Every structure is written in structure tokens, then in C-alpha cells.
Amino acid sequence: MEEREKDRGIMGPEQGDPGKGREQPASMSTPNSVMAKEEKGMEEREMKKEMELEMELKAEVKVELCPTVPGLQMSFIRGTDLFGYVGIEAVLDQMRRKTIKAGLEFNIMVVGQSGLGKSTLVNTLFKSKVSRKSCTPNYEEKISKTVKLHSVSHVIEEKGVKMKLTVIDTPGFGDQINNDNCWEPIVKHVNEQYEKYLREELHINRKRRIPDSRVHCCIYFLPATGHRLRPIDVEFMKRLGKIVSIVPVIAKADTLTIEERQEFKEQIRQDLAANGIRVYPQKEYDEDPEERILNDRIRESIPFAVVGTDKEHQVNGNKVLGRKTKWGIIEVENVAHCEFANLRDLLIRSHLQDLKDVTHDIHYETYRVRRLNESNMNYSELGLSTCGLFGNEKLSYIT
Known part of the structure; x- marks a missing residue:
């Protein structure tokens, strides 16, 4: 009996205390979680900077009053301000084809x-x-x-x-x-x-x-x-x-x-x-x-x-x-x-x-x-x- 209790006491710290066994991995994952939080914070800051940059670019769009028509507002939109490719440059090809034909x-x-x-x-x-x-x-x-x-x-x-x-x-x-x-x-x-x-x-x-x-x-x-x-x-x-x-x-x-x-x-x-x-x-x-x-x-x-x-x-x-x-x-x-x-x-x-x-x-x-x-x-x-x-x-x- 004494030998069985002694064996159980030896095995206890390894198998008998499951809570204590889970604390070690938790203590090991703490630096990783901190790094993940820091990376997440950096991504958020970068996204915020990109949004601010976009807002600045949009704020740079010039808005002038058309001198020929009073009260008509005219804005100058550059290629960087477009949401995607429109195809305005294709007008040059149209003009070229028309000139060649004529x-x-x-x-x-x-x-x-x-x-x-x-x-x-x-x-x-x-x-x-x-x-x-x-x-x-x-x-x-x-x-x-x-x-x-x-x-x-x-x-x-x-x-x-x-x-x-x-x-x-x-x-x-x-x-x-x-x-x-x-x-x-x-x-x-x-x-x-x-x-x-x-x-x-x-x-x-x-x-x-x-x-x-x-x-x-x-x-x-x-x-x-x-x-x-x-x-x-x-x-x-x-x-x-x-x-x-x-x-x-x-x-x-x-x-x-x-x-x-x-x-x-x-x-x-x-x-x-x-x-x-x-x-x-x-x-x-x-x-x-x-x-x-x-x-x-x-x-x-x-x-x-x-x-x-x-x-x-x-x-x-x-x-x-x-x-x-x-x-x-x-x-x-x-x-x-x-x-x-x-x-x-x-x-x-x-x-x-x-x-x-x-x-x-x-x-x-x-x-x-x-x-x-x-x-x-x-x-x-x-x-x-x-x-x-x-x-x-x-x-x-x-x-």
C-alpha cells in the first residue's frame, strides 16, 4: 500500500494536476499574443495613414468657377483620383482613325x-x-x-x-x-x-x-x-x-x-x-x-x-x-x-x-x-x- 501511494505521489505532479499542466503553455504563449497585438496595431496605423493620404489627395482636387458660365462649378480630376480605368485616352485613337480615313x-x-x-x-x-x-x-x-x-x-x-x-x-x-x-x-x-x-x-x-x-x-x-x-x-x-x-x-x-x-x-x-x-x-x-x-x-x-x-x-x-x-x-x-x-x-x-x-x-x-x-x-x-x-x-x- 505504501509503495502504491508513493508511486501515485510521484505520478501526481505529471498527470494528477491537469490545471498546473495547462499553465505552462499559457505562460509560453504570452509573448506571441503581445506580438500579434503589436502587429495588429501597426496594420491599423498603416490603414489609417493610407486613409488620411487618400483624403489629402482628394482634398488637392482643384475646384474653380467656370469663367464663361457664372455659377457653374468645375473640378479637375486627375488619373490618381479615378476609381478605375475609364478609357478617355481612347479618344486619341478615334481621332487618328478618323483623320486617316478623311x-x-x-x-x-x-x-x-x-x-x-x-x-x-x-x-x-x-x-x-x-x-x-x-x-x-x-x-x-x-x-x-x-x-x-x-x-x-x-x-x-x-x-x-x-x-x-x-x-x-x-x-x-x-x-x-x-x-x-x-x-x-x-x-x-x-x-x-x-x-x-x-x-x-x-x-x-x-x-x-x-x-x-x-x-x-x-x-x-x-x-x-x-x-x-x-x-x-x-x-x-x-x-x-x-x-x-x-x-x-x-x-x-x-x-x-x-x-x-x-x-x-x-x-x-x-x-x-x-x-x-x-x-x-x-x-x-x-x-x-x-x-x-x-x-x-x-x-x-x-x-x-x-x-x-x-x-x-x-x-x-x-x-x-x-x-x-x-x-x-x-x-x-x-x-x-x-x-x-x-x-x-x-x-x-x-x-x-x-x-x-x-x-x-x-x-x-x-x-x-x-x-x-x-x-x-x-x-x-x-x-x-x-x-x-x-x-x-x-x-x-x-x-
Whole structure:
């Protein structure tokens, strides 16, 4: 009996006191529970911080009164404030598809004396034979007694984008002994295209898309004399700068040295400023700081010293457009040789749409306001039919 009680006493602490056996695990889990509480508290604090941050972001949403409609509240909601993806950016794809389907229209005028390379430069710009001289069979260049404008149109397609290009040439400009008022036919032509567009716009049943024959850009060729602007240059650009966007260029700039070219460009810029001549791009039309910085660089390069050619040559195993001389090859698209690449970027790659916008919003709007304010405007003439854009023009298709 005593041995049995002794054995029970030995086993008691292990099996006979279950409460005491459960205290040990409880005392062991106490640090874990404290850590769990701390982690839970940290998560709550982080969630609270995130909620406060969201509230701060929402509080940053600007609310302004719309200046055009009194009492209308307008808020600017950024992408971070949206609950999810809406799809507003898809509008750009819609605009792109619509523009590709409709095509573009661009009308460019070249003005300058004969022999300055107007046709060659236009061909080089669009890398195809688009000038009247190049695409007209049996063409014989004759100096006309008066300035008579000729236009030729092409449909150019590149990567699915179609553009109707119209090149207006001005043979006979500045080639006469007496060049008085030689700019009047050009001014008349520009205003006639504005009038044609205005009549179409004022029709009761007007076309959904009015054909645009207005001159979007005028490239004025200056001879590489190394001297200042001639009186004919000043008079022409002073008159045309008010009704069309003018981009002056120094033709055949490879006849000047680098130092002569820089000095000539500086003299021309001084003459433009002294005579109040407005050339594209104008400072007053800059809409934002980024555009102003880009246009300031362009204005520092005006007039562009250009060289044109449609012949290819081998340079270091690559085909390049250039003029071959006994001193070497002048690469047209090399900015170290000439500024043709800068001119092409301005006219086509960066400012083509802006040239069209300035023509419509500034030059055409000025003409429209003046015509509608004239008391002698005969509105009965607006019912007369006008020639379509494809009326009597030559049209070719280039792919």
C-alpha cells in the first residue's frame, strides 16, 4: 500500500494536476499574443495613414468657377483620383482613325527668282517629283512677262496616311527689269482662296467638309548674296506676312562659307526686325512654355540655309541625298552641312498642323471679319456655284 501511494505521489505532479499542466503553455504563449497585438496595431496605423493620404489627395482636387458660365462649378480630376480605368485616352485613337480615313490637305507656295532651286527643294522635301517642272512632260522653262501662278496637286500616301499636297509655283517673280507690284498677283491669289472658302462656308446648305485651297505656308527664297535684304524682298514679305505664314530660306547655301552664312543670317534677322516683317512662327501665337521653347530655337535658325537635290550618292556605304562637288559630297540631310533637315521638320514633322491652324484661326479669320464688316459685300453672290478643289487642277497619285 505504501509503495502504491508513493508511486501515485510521484505520478501526481505529471498527470494528477491537469490545471498546473495547462499553465505552462499559457505562460509560453504570452509573448506571441503581445506580438500579434503589436502587429495588429501597426496594420491599423498603416490603414489609417493610407486613409488620411487618400483624403489629402482628394482634398488637392482643384475646384474653380467656370469663367464663361457664372455659377457653374468645375473640378479637375486627375488619373490618381479615378476609381478605375475609364478609357478617355481612347479618344486619341478615334481621332487618328478618323483623320486617316478623311486624309489631310496641305497647300504650299514657293516664291523666288528663277534658278534658286524652288522645284528641286520641294521635290527634296517630299522625296518625290511633286513640282510642276518635274511632273510636267516636255516642260520648257520660259521667263514669263508677268507673275502667273501655277498649281499642281498630288495625293501622297505614307504608312496608310493620305495627304493631298498642292504646290503653287510663281514663275516670273522678280525676273523682270521693272518689278513694281510683282507681288500683287500673289496677294490676289491668296485672298481669292480665302474668298472661295468664305463663300462655301456661308452657303445655307454647305458641304460637310469644305475643300481647303487656302495657302497654308509660303516658302520665300532669298539668293545667297551675302548682303542684306533687297527692297523687293522687304516689300513682298511685309505684305504677304499679314495674310499668310512665311518661312524665309537662303537658297543654294552651299555657295557660302560657314562664317559668311552666319553673318548673312544675322543681317537678315536684323532687317526683318527693323522692317516689322512677320515670319512664321510668330511669338504671339505661342500657347504654352514648351511650345515657346521649341519655337524660340526655330526663330534663332531663321532664315534656314538650305540645299536641295534629288540625287543619291554613296557615303560610307550608305545612300544619302547630296550634291557632288570636286571637294566632296554635300549631304542635304546632314545638319552639319546645311539646315534642310530643320526646315523639313518644321514644315512636315512638327508644325504642319499648326500651320493649318494658324491659317484658319488667324489669317482666314482676319479676312473673314474684314469681309463681313464691309457694307458693300454682295450676299446674293454667295448662291453662285464655285469650282471644286479638284476642278481644273492636275492630280496625280503617289504611293
